[in-house]
Amino acid sequence: MTTVKRDTYTPETLLSVAVRVFNERGYDGTSMEHLSKAAGISKSSIYHHVSGKEELLRRAVSRALDGLFAILDEPGAGRGRAVERVEYVTRRTVEVLIAELPYVTLLLRVRGNTGTERWAMERRREFDHRVAELLRAAADEGDLRADVDIRLATRLLFGMINSLVEWYRPHPDATTEREQLAETVAHLAFDGLRTAR
Amino acid sequence: MTTVKRDTYTPETLLSVAVRVFNERGYDGTSMEHLSKAAGISKSSIYHHVSGKEELLRRAVSRALDGLFAILDEPGAGRGRAVERVEYVTRRTVEVLIAELPYVTLLLRVRGNTGTERWAMERRREFDHRVAELLRAAADEGDLRADVDIRLATRLLFGMINSLVEWYRPHPDATTEREQLAETVAHLAFDGLRTAR
Structure with a gap:
């Protein structure tokens, strides 16, 4: 029935x-x-x-994109040295990704068959590009290793962050976990796993 | 025709x-x-x-898995401090991933509907587990940051490495690029992007 x-x-x-x-x-x-x-x-x-499923898609990926782009307007993303700003953005990106997990998952999976999908992919690339610019500014300020290719580093950074949608499943105590995760990603990317030598 | x-x-x-x-x-x-x-x-x-497509799948993912597991038997994976060994394994994993790109791509995409797929996923988890053990040994030897959860770090490390199958496309001068990529991943994961302070 x-x-x-x-x-x-x-x-x-x-x-x-x-x-x-x-x-x-x-x-x-x-x-x-x-x-x-x-x-x-x-x-x-x-x-x-x-009006149909494409409108639902547009609303869903907009929610993810709005969450991500809003990070760039937060005070932490706009003041201080570029390396601090990009580390802040990295941390917040992880937090937004987890807070909006199903929406960001959908955003990362669209593949460009419809106008809305292509638009979503373009906006997503724009966000990656804004982060790449911050990384470049940090390199120009001498705060990033000179031997690392920024384009490559950006892709690896997002590779790491975006992999969360594949394996992360929220636990009951989600807030602590979210902060810990953001902390670990930022440590890994900016300070490395190794103890200081 | x-x-x-x-x-x-x-x-x-x-x-x-x-x-x-x-x-x-x-x-x-x-x-x-x-x-x-x-x-x-x-x-x-x-x-x-x-005998059929499942045999082709088994041969294909075996090629990827054999390449990955062979790394663990290389001298660089077996001698020295654990942090050096795990950095070596990370570097070589990137190299094998690129050398066997279509095979590893297939391995990372199988989802477990058939016996062969489930076997492939289990072997893959076993490889991740071996790398996690190395990371844990490096932490025990005091060479990794104490504030990072090893399980989380392992997942993020593989998230970063495995993302290569989504965006990496080989260039004509593949050997240089392969080494540069392996170098960048190892730098990012173990030393971080930030210049030493």
Whole structure:
């Protein structure tokens, strides 16, 4: 017996259902039928909230992107030496990634088949580019190793951070863990694992 | 018009075609028909070489796993302080990943629907575990920061290394680049990006 729920969704709560389904089945592999089943409301009820699955995708990746770009406007990202700013941004990026885990996961998985996906990829590259600029400024100020290629370092840094969406699963005491994780990533990237010699 | 090639494949050359198709379509999404088309030989010709696609998968991930596990038997992985050994293993892991890029890419993407996939994932975890043990030994010898959780550091280290399969594309002068990449990963992970203070 299929239970059809009364539609008590808001655009936000519907979004969280959609993002879960997108992450499970892939955006391409998700139909309005799948969304309707997962939400327990009819397709026409969904169309009451949004124009279709592409709008849900746009809202979802916007939430991730807004979270990431907001970091760059925080005081910690704007004052002090570039190396401190980029370390701050790294730490906060990990925190935002964990706070918005399903949304950032979706953002990192889009592959560019629709206009919205291509737009999301472009904005994501823009964020990476802003961080790369900070790293370059830190190198220019003499605070980063001269023998490291900045483009390569940026990619490895994001490789490390973004891998979190593949293996990180939140624990009950999420706040402590989130800070510890951000701390470890920043240590690893900027100070290295080795004790000072 | 379909051109059917004379079957001049060896198990090795057939394998490289299969791995390319597996990486493009996903292992689950690849049929013997797809392999036959990509290789330009009939399905029965393929069965002349292997028992089916699962054998091709097993050979492909074995190649990646053999390359990775061989590192642990190299002299550099066995002598000196643990921190030097784990740095050596990190460097060589990057080199093997790049040398065997399509095979390691496939290894990192298998998700465990068949026995062979589950076996591959288990072997991969075993390799990660061996590296984690080295990191733990280095911490016990006082050569790693005491404030970093080793399990977390291992995951972040592999997150960084494994991200290479997503963005690294070989350049003509691959040898120099491979060494530079291995060097950068080792610097980032063990010494950090920051200049010594």
